[in-house]
Amino acid sequence: xxxxxxxxxxxxxxxxxxxASGIIIIFxxxxxYKLLIPxxxxxxxxxxxxKLLRKKIxxxxxxxxxxxxxxxxxxxxxxxxxNYVVPDNKDYVLLxxxxxxxxxxxxxxxxxxxFQLGVISTSSALLKRNKTADNYIVPVTLEVIGxxxxxxxxxxxxxxxxxxxxxxxxxxxxxxxxxxxxAIISGRTxxxxxxxxxxxxETEIPEFNQNYQEIFKKILxxxxxxxxxxxxxxxxxxxxxxxxx
Amino acid sequence: MNKKSxxxxxxxxxxxxxxxxxxxxxxxxxxxxVSIFLITYIVSLIYIQANNKDYQQMKKQYEELEKDIQxxxxxxxIYLTTIGILDTIKxxxxxxxxxxxxxLPLIYNNRNEGTNIIISSIDNQGPVSFSVKSESIETLExxxxxxNQLENNGNFTNIQAAGIIRETDGSYNLSVNxxxxxxxxxxx
Numbered sequence: 214x215x216x217x218x219x220x221x222x223x224x225x226x227x228x229x230x231x232x233a234s235g236i237i238i239i240f241x242x243x244x245x246y247k248l249l250i251p252x253x254x255x256x257x258x259x260x261x262x263x264k265l266l267r268k269k270i271x272x273x274x275x276x277x278x279x280x281x282x283x284x285x286x287x288x289x290x291x292x293x294x295x296n297y298v299v300p301d302n303k304d305y306v307l308l309x310x311x312x313x314x315x316x317x318x319x320x321x322x323x324x325x326x327x328f329q330l331g332v333i334s335t336s337s338a339l340l341k342r343n344k345t346a347d348n349y350i351v352p353v354t355l356e357v358i359g360x361x362x363x364x365x366x367x368x369x370x371x372x373x374x375x376x377x378x379x380x381x382x383x384x385x386x387x388x389x390x391x392x393x394x395x396a397i398i399s400g401r402t403x404x405x406x407x408x409x410x411x412x413x414x415e416t417e418i419p420e421f422n423q424n425y426q427e428i429f430k431k432i433l434x435x436x437x438x439x440x441x442x443x444x445x446x447x448x449x450x451x452x453x454x455x456x457x458x
Numbered sequence: 459m460n461k462k463s464x465x466x467x468x469x470x471x472x473x474x475x476x477x478x479x480x481x482x483x484x485x486x487x488x489x490x491x492v493s494i495f496l497i498t499y500i501v502s503l504i505y506i507q508a509n510n511k512d513y514q515q516m517k518k519q520y521e522e523l524e525k526d527i528q529x530x531x532x533x534x535x536i537y538l539t540t541i542g543i544l545d546t547i548k549x550x551x552x553x554x555x556x557x558x559x560x561x562l563p564l565i566y567n568n569r570n571e572g573t574n575i576i577i578s579s580i581d582n583q584g585p586v587s588f589s590v591k592s593e594s595i596e597t598l599e600x601x602x603x604x605x606n607q608l609e610n611n612g613n614f615t616n617i618q619a620a621g622i623i624r625e626t627d628g629s630y631n632l633s634v635n636x637x638x639x640x641x642x643x644x645x646x
Binding site for chain 1: 473477480484485487488491492495498502503505506509510512513516519520523524526527528531532533534535537541542543544545546547548550551554558559562563566567574575576577578579580581582
């Protein structure tokens with residue numbers, strides 16, 4: 214028994230350094246697994262969160278900067294003008310008002326208006342969106358009689374943001390007597406449903422860039438004064454925007 | 459008297475080469491591993507401490523900004539709605555070729571005496587067709603010359619005569635098909 218013990222001690226003594234090293238290596242491994250790896254994960258997570266937070270802060274700072282430069286009163290006061298150019302629904306009243314005003318202004322005679330309301334039975338009509346132009350379209354066909362000069366002015370006025378925006382896609386002109394022409398204009402008018410809710414607070418918002426400023430300025434210049442628009446809307450003998458509801 | 463000497467010290471057996479090598483290597487490996495662990499651990503602790511402070515500051519800044527934005531919700535609402543409409547108008551105007559509005563005066567305003575456009579059709583994508591009535595062959599030639607001029611100026615391309623009819627009163631009726639180009643200086 215004693216001999217065995219002596220032999221064991223002999224062997225232990227012989228391998229004590231490699232054994233101690235082995236224990237240290239195993240202990241280091243355990244510490245790495247328990248302390249270092251979680252720490253590294255935490256550091257990485259913190260780094261990623263930091264980056265994300267920094268991005269959100271940049272977005273919010275930009276948003277705050279943009280919003281603080283906005284003249285809310287100007288936008289609010291003139292929103293009706295914008296809504297007059299591209300309303301939030303098909304709004305046939307606005308279309309006929311625009312055409313009536315153009316008749317008076319230019320002297321052209323609109324003999325027929327075909328305004329294709331499309332689906333009216335459900336709100337699904339509002340979901341039919343033109344994917345290419347990213348807006349809602351209502352086809353319109355107009356038959357007008359006037360001189361060629363009046364016709365040119367009329368076409369210009371349809372899309373110069375002075376009233377409901379209408380773009381001409383095709384025109385067929387026939388010459389009549391007394392220097393008059395009859396034109397059938399196939400075109401499009403547009404509507405743009407308003408967003409029902411705002412996005413998350415950190416959502417980026419576009420800048421009111423030069424393009425937007427120019428369009429906004431043009432609308433303010435070309436549109437009828439707000440009082441006239443409101444008065445016109447009140448004078449139209451209908452009480453609702455939708456004929457069928 | 460002779461003394462007997464007994465050597466009680468056991469002569470150490472020489473260590474095998476592999477054991478010496480193993481001792482050396484294991485010592486180095488364990489020392490290196492411990493050092494790496496300690497350095498990495500200390501660095502990670504310092505990094506976490508430092509970043510935690512930054513992170514907390516950023517979080518505070520974010521919360522403050524969030525509160526500020528929440529206060530301007532009504533401004534954001536009217537701003538986004540306005541931008542939405544302006545963006546729609548911008549896209550509509552950008553997709554409008556303005557071909558009709560530009561081609562109409564070219565066909566109707568610049569014609570010679572003695573020629574009349576009877577009927578015409580203009581598509582905003584480019585195709586144009588019309589019939590012109592001319593009192594004589596000379597006025598018709600002048601009209602065609604003018605069309606060629608417009609083609610040279612880049613207003614039209616691919617002008618084709620679809621047919622010509624001579625009426626009993628000596629007048630000529632010419633049908634023309636052509637392609638109108640987009641105006642060069644498009645402006646919304």
